[in-house]
Amino acid sequence: MTTVAPAGSRVIFERPELLIDRSTHYCPGCGHGVVHRLIAEVLGELGLGSRTIAVAPVGCAVFAYDYIGVDFVEAPHGRAPAVATGIRRVRPDAFVLTYQGDGDLAAIGTAEIVHAAGRGELLTAVFVNNGIYGMTGGQMAPTTLLGQRSTSSPGGREAAFHGYPIPMTEMLAIMPGVAYAARGSVVDAPAIGRTKQYLRRACEVQLEGRGFAIVEVISNCPVGWGMTPTESIERLRDVVAKQYRPGVIVDRTGEG
Amino acid sequence: MTTVAPAGSRVIFERPELLIDRSTHYCPGCGHGVVHRLIAEVLGELGLGSRTIAVAPVGCAVFAYDYIGVDFVEAPHGRAPAVATGIRRVRPDAFVLTYQGDGDLAAIGTAEIVHAAGRGELLTAVFVNNGIYGMTGGQMAPTTLLGQRSTSSPGGREAAFHGYPIPMTEMLAIMPGVAYAARGSVVDAPAIGRTKQYLRRACEVQLEGRGFAIVEVISNCPVGWGMTPTESIERLRDVVAKQYRPGVIVDRTGEG
Amino acid sequence: MIAVAQDSLALPGAELPAPAGSAPGTWSPLHIATDRCKGCSLCIGACTKGALALDETRVNVLGYHPIQLIDPAACTSCALCARVCPDSVFTVFAALKTPRGTSR
Amino acid sequence: MIAVAQDSLALPGAELPAPAGSAPGTWSPLHIATDRCKGCSLCIGACTKGALALDETRVNVLGYHPIQLIDPAACTSCALCARVCPDSVFTVFAALKTPRGTSR
Amino acid sequence: MTTATIPPATLHHGHRVLMKGNEAMAEAAIRAGCDAYFGYPITPQAELLEWMARRMPEEGRPFVQAESELGAIDMALGAAATGARVLVSSSSPGISLMAEAMSYMAGAEIPMVLVNVMRGGPGLGGIGPSQADYFQATKGHGHGDYRVPVLAPSSIGEAMALMADAFELAERYRTPVFILADGTLGQAMEPVELHFREPARVADTWSVRGADGRQPRVVRSMHLEPEDLEQHNRHLQAKFAEISAREVRWAGENLEGADLVIVAYGTAARVARTAIARARAEGLRAGLFRPITLWPFPSAALAEVAARARGLLTVELSAGQMVEDVRLAVEGRTPVAFEGRTGGMIPTPGEVVEALHRLHAATTARPASATMEVRP
Amino acid sequence: MTTATIPPATLHHGHRVLMKGNEAMAEAAIRAGCDAYFGYPITPQAELLEWMARRMPEEGRPFVQAESELGAIDMALGAAATGARVLVSSSSPGISLMAEAMSYMAGAEIPMVLVNVMRGGPGLGGIGPSQADYFQATKGHGHGDYRVPVLAPSSIGEAMALMADAFELAERYRTPVFILADGTLGQAMEPVELHFREPARVADTWSVRGADGRQPRVVRSMHLEPEDLEQHNRHLQAKFAEISAREVRWAGENLEGADLVIVAYGTAARVARTAIARARAEGLRAGLFRPITLWPFPSAALAEVAARARGLLTVELSAGQMVEDVRLAVEGRTPVAFEGRTGGMIPTPGEVVEALHRLHAATTARPASATMEVRP
Amino acid sequence: MERSVIFAGFGGQGLLFAGQVLARAAMNEEREVLWIPTYGPEMRGGTAACTVIVGDEPIGSPVVDAAWAAVVLNPPSLAKFGPLVAPGGTLIVNATLVEAESGRTDIDELRVPCTRLARDAGDDRLVSVAALGALIGRTGLVGPDAVIAALREILGRKHADALEADLAVFDGGLAFGRAANATEERLAATTGAG
Amino acid sequence: MERSVIFAGFGGQGLLFAGQVLARAAMNEEREVLWIPTYGPEMRGGTAACTVIVGDEPIGSPVVDAAWAAVVLNPPSLAKFGPLVAPGGTLIVNATLVEAESGRTDIDELRVPCTRLARDAGDDRLVSVAALGALIGRTGLVGPDAVIAALREILGRKHADALEADLAVFDGGLAFGRAANATEERLAATTGAG
């Protein structure tokens, strides 16, 4: 997107080039938009746009390919890490990125993410955890918090009946193939800035050939949570971030 | 099996009643036989034979139902924890036990075991880790050690090509739904005795309603490893047990 | 009757029109792609200067009341709004506080 | 010609025959279900008394040389052999070391 | 979207209420004595799962949102192996994932009801209504020689009634049963007269609940000795033959003296009904043959109807699947034309009327040829 | 069991070697330029994976033993979406697990070759040879309206030759292709003349390898707007029609003047060949019609052959699946009988000869009826 | 005789709800009815629509060749569904958001200031209810009492507060539709299409 | 003319290997051949079997109604495959392990002390090779040189040490088979079955 800068005025912030200039289908206030922008920024800054092959999930972000201007493959629900493994193995020169929601990655796709991580597959995985199945209408996800209501846990999630929230990234982080794992959030501008740094590092880790890298981003789903965007951001800060604490979870890149 | 005791002689050891008196299809020296016997002993000692519903895997132990005298359901490959969840939910009075190999549990069945554990499903899971696909002819399993040869890693497992061995039980243990996780072995009589204690505790944990319990048993597969039974036991002791260390991995039963 | 807001038509490569929401003739540190705005208000919460508000008098092509810069003078070009906006609605230019350079 | 070993026919509830491998008339602390033995030798390794060996002169119904107690006198009824045997071949009785009771 | 306008407490037998298809099927299952539900969200089936999420706990019965469709169907396998009455639902891509377990359940003879609220494919496709999983449901879903009864409702009321029938068939024949509905049936609301029915429970002699004194039982599909597996297959085939002989269902409308017979099920049959009314107004003697069991397909009945007609028109929300069974039923004795839309599109009554006119022209103008041009 | 007696270095073009079917197919794929293999162990296919585990690294090409069949097929989807030539293999239960991804690949038009070394089902079944996944491969595997070419070799040599053809078809039509082999073909060893062939690579305009200056591409099967999805389905159907018109393959033996024609593929066709030799010796004028493409099924050719015959006998290692396509092809104009064994059993030549005698008697004694008694 | 109404507009405009109210009203009159949603490609946001078919026999086809009436609340909906109204049918247009006209001369096109009507009656989000009122006022497809009963049934239990606003907005729309009836010429055959 | 041989015995007795050696020998003679294993239900342990069919045209059916010859190395195999030998066919029985006889009078049944022959030649595990030798000595299905070449090809590269033992055992079996030929009366039509 070309902008006409007012005379004598420096651009502080602009839409990254790799973010296609088109309005998204996401609901007002949805965190996917922020994560998309961060990915576009990082890929642009690292000069990876021309050699990235990204894998889209099944979830609200299935349309990521309409917004991020790189080559994409659409994976079946949950299988993005397997699809990406196939790409990685036959295209050693490509930069391979997966994008998945929490239903996609932490439920149906559990085996695929665990084994891509276990193999230390050279992939950068972006995991947008909004604690809900957004696309299908707000059902409980594996990461839904205890007590949280959803269309499939209408009385709130109960451990004894629905099971416990699964700390997916911590679980993956114990595997030696995982070179880097971090958790960011979209709660406010500073957090978004840190999330961008995690994403950037997770991309570099792949470029350095160090192993599997994953960045979980805790995000909001105002519609699935039945809240206004502002309320959803408050909940993200006050409730969700207390359970899924942002930060670097493991960094094995110093070891090699 | 009735035995005729020599006059005046006490029985020190005999085949447990729940172990059906029939020769097994297992290869000479195979650890599955020992694990079967321990399960039969523990179920017998706890008086659970009449209300146990066990789930057989796909793997050499698919025939467990021919040897252990309790009700059984045969699960599709890897799905024993899902099958057991179904049983658990509709039969609250039943004692539910799963038996799986490492290909079954740690490869194709990853999602099912992670989520049964995540739900804290009241199940007792027996996980026989022999580091190989025994039934299908000795291919690499997720738990195969680095350097180990198999029919699908003929030059030995290499991390960069085949990925790292997955510490499945440690991974499961981080989930709050897991009340008890331990690793035993069949390497010698004392280890077998400890394994039996783990199995017994994992059964009690279910009876006490505390959550998901799993016992991994590192075991030998002489045929899959291309060794004599004796050599395979030596490798189990000298190599495998050094990587997959026996012991209690987590015990959350004190917490509640 | 309330008019439907019409501006940057989201054509790739199209030039941004004059910043919306600012009085004609005044310069604004923000370019706002009004018809991509979904009125979520997250930028309003992010702006520490209270410089933003929804324009309740208009509905854009997506059916939302779009954002507007109600107080251009207060804007410090901190870009907090832009960083939290899920729809990348904003382009932020350095504030012209000092005639010779940028404010930060 | 070498005979095919035939003994406890693995019928559920069948009574065990006289312990195999012991000289006729002598008492043995082990009952061995010979035709379930697969000759894996793990029990041999487990027996600290060296009391067990494969009977290379016979092949059982499964096609293996079965185990035999070669030194009944050395056997302490420790049951280590029984605990490691994957095929639950052994039944172990307390050793009759003292006429009045059991050894442990 | 859950309509959530109907409190279950108001769902009294005999009342007339406005219900969404997905929710109506769910409630019908509950009233049919469904002991457990396992599912995974997918459009356009999600409201069925959501209704169960709310109602099953109210009834004190298990509901589990599984980690995937594989998890759901395998939980169902386990629960049903203990003799419980189990429902699972999904939509096309999710149903594909259940192929292996369905083959297991058919092999192990485990009763269960599986609802497929079909959407447009192939692949991720779309979320509009479709009937393009006909082949899958009736023939080739899982591996091996097996068939399962497939019931195809054409209205929400019928979907509710067939739910009880499905459980009954499942248990009588120890088999999984498919209810094949399309997105329209799942998403639409219609007034339904509530006539709930709970099939009687029959004590079974095969399920596992703990041996408790009797011989231990095994619910299994493995028979490693080929002779045994063939024997088992013979038994299964005999059962399939019995179902084929006894459980065929279909409905006819305006068949008396009908020259042109539309063969259609589900939503396509509703379009056909409207089209037939119009066509008759325009002077065509058209009637409707509506299979209710897609397997066993009502071949004999159709052959009889076809023998009195000049031509058959198969209408489907697919590129042409059931039309193969129609052709097999008539074996060239009556011309068979096809009209279908795909990808979430539904043929309009006008299109079907046109197709009837074309068939009429073709079957009167020139000698009948067995297969008509197929479109699209 | 890997025979491991053949060092690949000795596999020279033109040589005659004794090879196991699974291994021969694997080596043929390598020589056909297979860029990557993804698989998961299962009997009776395991040696194919094992051969690849050894040979692909030797060739510097990727081999991945996936975490499951789902993993394997989805890795294949990813690799093939970048334009790589990809092989996957499995056996019946594993193939069932691939239904969803196959539908995705058909929808997204991704070329790939999938070998099914069929075993007895349903469910876990057994490990003996079978042809009971015919319906699955030719009709209803995944959801939605799609078909994939299905090649059925009948000898190890033919399996090797068809491997190159399969890649060629896959790439020419941008479609997954099935090679349908049964356990016998996978497990047997036969001498084969080595005639390797590597289909030429055609630059494609759709695969993703990084945009690098051009417009970014998406390989996808989703088309959420029903109009778009229908448009896409029309395109797919046109492609299927083209394949049906151009790619039909079959072989005939002793068809000249044949009264009784056996229709059989794969291992069943070999049994049929032996039976026909005996039957001819006993005075029956029997011939063999052997479909090589099961989809597209050689209906027109068969109809022509059938028109000159008194009766058809379909022989399968199943309870009767291809026989439906046979009946569809002849539409009642020639009687069709069936002879099959299931669960790992193979009909013996003697049984087939007897069936020929029965067919002979039935078609000479009484007026031809369209469908013969089916057994078992 | 089956009469079909398409409701279409932005996702947040309450279309599916208005359609449900109409369906329930029809059922309250002991008629047959079918309500069926169609999602736009975006699902989240974007254009949404539903069809309600009212008749005296069980409803046949869920798709219609042409609509007896359409209610369009945003510009894309006018473009998409305007042409689908049967000759002689009714088109209710949300004049607040839609400047364009269908350009058709063979239908009864009524421009309704939905937002204003809704705001005047207390809640400017209830545009669909205003439009529904106008439709009923204009066509008399179902009796207003049946609609009011439907609103009470649907909202009464849980959303008593919302109910009052909905009733008021419906009333405003109804009055607008009736007034238009009274003052404007009607095309001859407004009920002729299926 | 297709000639089929079934090899059957315990899993560890080397049957599949003996079958492969025969198949390769047939190929060395430029004949057509098919080797096909059949697993017993246990897969691990238990009874294993394979069939080798030798002919001059490409082999048709992989299953045979009756076997031209069978080599049975343990008692269950005798029970299962003894009856499958075609009238006039050959049955090689491992006399070391099998006490029973087939009871058939219409076939040529040769009892071979396989373990002793194998031990005498240096490795008592090579029972299958001994049996193969006896089969060839008795029937001449393929030339001994083709078998020896096959053994060299299969074992030569990697298992040179094993090769010597195998050759010796094969020789012993061959001699036993030939001796039986020379000294015993043969039934009239030993080659008449398919």
Ligand SMILES: Cc1ncc(C[n+]2csc(CCOP(=O)(O)OP(=O)(O)O)c2C)c(N)n1
């Ligand atoms: C096999 C299969 N099962 C289910 C679905 C339906 N489905 C679409 S998206 C989705 C989950 C979306 O949740 P998540 O991954 O958390 O993404 P979000 O929309 O929340 O970003 C599901 C279950 C599907 N398309 N395919």
Ligand SMILES: Cc1ncc(C[n+]2csc(CCOP(=O)(O)OP(=O)(O)O)c2C)c(N)n1
């Ligand atoms: C869906 C499916 N895939 C593959 C197989 C083949 N298979 C049978 S057992 C097995 C793995 C056995 O390994 P493991 O679980 O470690 O058990 P073990 O035999 O070593 O005890 C496999 C892959 C199958 N039966 N089903």
Ligand code: SF4
């Ligand atoms: S449903 Fe949730 S995740 Fe999906 S677009 Fe809307 S807010 Fe975002």
Ligand code: SF4
């Ligand atoms: S293959 Fe391995 S695991 Fe299987 S029975 Fe033999 S030794 Fe045991």
Ligand code: SF4
């Ligand atoms: S740039 Fe900063 S001050 Fe200006 S509007 Fe945005 S947030 Fe407010």
Ligand code: SF4
């Ligand atoms: S954050 Fe973006 S989309 Fe939301 S109101 Fe502000 S400008 Fe509009």
Ligand code: SF4
């Ligand atoms: S009981 Fe103990 S001493 Fe006796 S044989 Fe067994 S291991 Fe040896």
Ligand code: SF4
């Ligand atoms: S451990 Fe058991 S099976 Fe092995 S040799 Fe000893 S008795 Fe026999």
Ligand SMILES: [Mg+2]
């Ligand atoms: Mg989510």
Ligand SMILES: [Mg+2]
């Ligand atoms: Mg294993």
